[in-house]
Amino acid sequence: MKPNYKQMMKQAQKLQVDMEKAQEELAEESVEASAGGGMVTVEVGGDMTIRSININPDAVDPEDVEMLEDMILAATNEAVRNARELSDKRMGSLTQGLNLPGM
Numbered sequence: 112m113k114p115n116y117k118q119m120m121k122q123a124q125k126l127q128v129d130m131e132k133a134q135e136e137l138a139e140e141s142v143e144a145s146a147g148g149g150m151v152t153v154e155v156g157g158d159m160t161i162r163s164i165n166i167n168p169d170a171v172d173p174e175d176v177e178m179l180e181d182m183i184l185a186a187t188n189e190a191v192r193n194a195r196e197l198s199d200k201r202m203g204s205l206t207q208g209l210n211l212p213g214m
Contacts, residue, residue: 126205133201134158142197144189147182155190157197 137157145152150170154162164187170179 129205130202133205137198137201140197142190142193144186144193146185146189147178151179151182151186153183153186153190155187155194157194157201159191159194159198161187161190 140157141154141162142157143152143154147170150167152163152165154164156162164183166179166183170182172179
Protein backbone atom coordinates (compact mmCIF):
# COMPACT_ATOMS: atom_id res chain seq x y z
CA MET A 112 0.00 0.00 0.00
CA LYS A 113 1.49 3.29 -1.17
CA PRO A 114 1.52 6.19 1.34
CA ASN A 115 -0.75 9.12 0.52
CA TYR A 116 1.82 11.94 0.57
CA LYS A 117 -0.74 14.65 -0.10
CA GLN A 118 -2.75 13.56 2.95
CA MET A 119 0.45 13.33 5.03
CA MET A 120 1.43 16.89 4.06
CA LYS A 121 -2.04 18.12 4.96
CA GLN A 122 -1.79 16.45 8.37
CA ALA A 123 1.68 17.91 8.94
CA GLN A 124 0.53 21.43 8.08
CA LYS A 125 -2.47 21.15 10.40
CA LEU A 126 -0.23 19.80 13.15
CA GLN A 127 2.13 22.75 12.73
CA VAL A 128 -0.73 25.26 13.02
CA ASP A 129 -2.19 23.43 16.02
CA MET A 130 1.20 23.27 17.75
CA GLU A 131 1.83 26.98 17.22
CA LYS A 132 -1.58 27.76 18.70
CA ALA A 133 -0.93 25.46 21.67
CA GLN A 134 2.45 27.12 22.29
CA GLU A 135 0.80 30.56 22.29
CA GLU A 136 -1.82 29.32 24.74
CA LEU A 137 0.86 27.77 26.94
CA ALA A 138 2.72 31.07 27.07
CA GLU A 139 -0.39 32.61 28.66
CA GLU A 140 -0.72 29.92 31.34
CA SER A 141 1.30 29.44 34.47
CA VAL A 142 1.86 26.98 37.29
CA GLU A 143 3.06 27.51 40.84
CA ALA A 144 5.03 25.54 43.35
CA SER A 145 6.12 26.31 46.87
CA ALA A 146 8.65 25.06 49.40
CA GLY A 147 9.19 25.44 53.10
CA GLY A 148 5.50 25.30 53.88
CA GLY A 149 4.75 28.17 51.52
CA MET A 150 7.71 30.31 52.59
CA VAL A 151 8.92 30.42 48.98
CA THR A 152 6.59 30.35 45.98
CA VAL A 153 7.68 30.27 42.34
CA GLU A 154 5.46 30.86 39.31
CA VAL A 155 6.56 29.46 35.94
CA GLY A 156 4.84 30.08 32.62
CA GLY A 157 3.82 27.31 30.28
CA ASP A 158 6.60 28.60 28.04
CA MET A 159 9.11 27.69 30.80
CA THR A 160 9.83 31.28 31.85
CA ILE A 161 10.05 32.08 35.54
CA ARG A 162 7.43 34.75 36.14
CA SER A 163 7.80 35.42 39.83
CA ILE A 164 9.49 34.35 43.02
CA ASN A 165 7.83 35.29 46.29
CA ILE A 166 9.69 34.97 49.57
CA ASN A 167 7.94 35.33 52.90
CA PRO A 168 10.01 37.73 55.01
CA ASP A 169 10.00 35.16 57.82
CA ALA A 170 12.08 32.88 55.56
CA VAL A 171 14.95 35.37 55.53
CA ASP A 172 17.38 34.39 58.23
CA PRO A 173 20.82 35.98 57.81
CA GLU A 174 22.25 33.11 59.86
CA ASP A 175 20.85 30.47 57.48
CA VAL A 176 20.98 31.77 53.92
CA GLU A 177 21.63 28.23 52.68
CA MET A 178 18.16 27.07 53.78
CA LEU A 179 16.54 29.95 51.87
CA GLU A 180 18.59 29.06 48.79
CA ASP A 181 17.47 25.43 49.10
CA MET A 182 13.81 26.46 49.36
CA ILE A 183 14.12 28.69 46.27
CA LEU A 184 15.80 25.89 44.36
CA ALA A 185 13.20 23.30 45.43
CA ALA A 186 10.24 25.54 44.56
CA THR A 187 11.77 26.52 41.21
CA ASN A 188 12.50 22.92 40.21
CA GLU A 189 8.98 21.80 41.16
CA ALA A 190 7.39 24.70 39.25
CA VAL A 191 9.47 23.90 36.16
CA ARG A 192 8.45 20.23 36.41
CA ASN A 193 4.80 21.29 36.65
CA ALA A 194 5.17 23.56 33.61
CA ARG A 195 6.87 20.79 31.64
CA GLU A 196 4.05 18.37 32.52
CA LEU A 197 1.49 20.94 31.37
CA SER A 198 3.37 21.43 28.11
CA ASP A 199 3.84 17.70 27.51
CA LYS A 200 0.15 17.10 28.15
CA ARG A 201 -0.93 19.80 25.69
CA MET A 202 1.55 18.95 22.96
CA GLY A 203 1.09 15.20 23.40
CA SER A 204 -2.63 15.51 22.82
CA LEU A 205 -1.89 17.08 19.43
CA THR A 206 0.29 14.28 18.13
CA GLN A 207 -1.68 11.40 19.65
CA GLY A 208 -3.18 9.16 17.01
CA LEU A 209 -1.25 10.63 14.09
CA ASN A 210 0.24 8.09 11.77
CA LEU A 211 3.09 10.10 10.29
CA PRO A 212 6.17 8.07 9.33
CA GLY A 213 9.33 9.25 11.05
CA MET A 214 7.49 10.95 13.93
